[in-house]
Amino acid sequence: MPIWMAVEDExxxxxxxxxxxxxxxxxxxxxxxxxxxxxxxxxxxxxxxxAEMPELAIIxxxxxxxxxxxxxxRLRKSERLCRIPIVLITAYRxxxxxxxxxxxxxxxxxxxxxxxxxxxxxxxxxxxLTHDKENGHRRKKSRDNIGTGQG
Numbered sequence: 001m002p003i004w005m006a007v008e009d010e011x012x013x014x015x016x017x018x019x020x021x022x023x024x025x026x027x028x029x030x031x032x033x034x035x036x037x038x039x040x041x042x043x044x045x046x047x048x049x050x051a052e053m054p055e056l057a058i059i060x061x062x063x064x065x066x067x068x069x070x071x072x073x074r075l076r077k078s079e080r081l082c083r084i085p086i087v088l089i090t091a092y093r094x095x096x097x098x099x100x101x102x103x104x105x106x107x108x109x110x111x112x113x114x115x116x117x118x119x120x121x122x123x124x125x126x127x128x129l130t131h132d133k134e135n136g137h138r139r140k141k142s143r144d145n146i147g148t149g150q151g
Contacts, residue, residue, distance in 0.1 A: 004058065007031045018030055029051075037071045044081060059108075073107060086109050086110075099111060
C-alpha cells in the first residue's frame with residue numbers, strides 16, 4: 001500500500017485529506033505542526049524510523065512551528081526523502097512573482113490553492129506527480145486553480 005505524507009494544521013482539511021487517502025487505498029502519515037514534521041524528517045535521516053517512506057507529501061504553507069516552505073525545503077535536504085513529489089497547499093493568494101519565489105524556496109513540484117480541487121481532479125494531479133517521479137521525470141513546477149475560478 002502506498003504511503004503519502006500530509007502536513008496540515010486545519011483539523012477539517014487534515015481529516016478530509018486523510019479520508020481521501022483511505023478511499024484511494026493510500027496509507028497516511030500526518031502532522032499538524034511544521035516543527036513536528038521536521039523532527040520526523042530528522043529522525044528518518046538519523047535512521048530512527050524504519051517504516052516505509054512516503055511517496056508524496058502534501059504540505060500546507062501556513063503551519064505552526066515551522067512553515068510549509070521550511071518543511072518542504074527540509075524534505076529536499078533529506079537523503080531518504082529528497083525525491084518525493086511535494087505539493088504545497090494554501091488558501092492565501094500569492095502574486096505571480098510570490099508563487100515563483102515560494103515554489104523555488106520550497107523546491108516543491110506543485111502549488112494547489114484551497115479549496116482543494118474536486119476529488120477526481122485532485123487524484124489526477126497527485127497520481128501524475130507520483131507517476132512522473134517513478135519514471136524519473138521531473139514535472140515542470142506549476143500551480144492549480146481548479147475549482148477556484150482562477151486560471
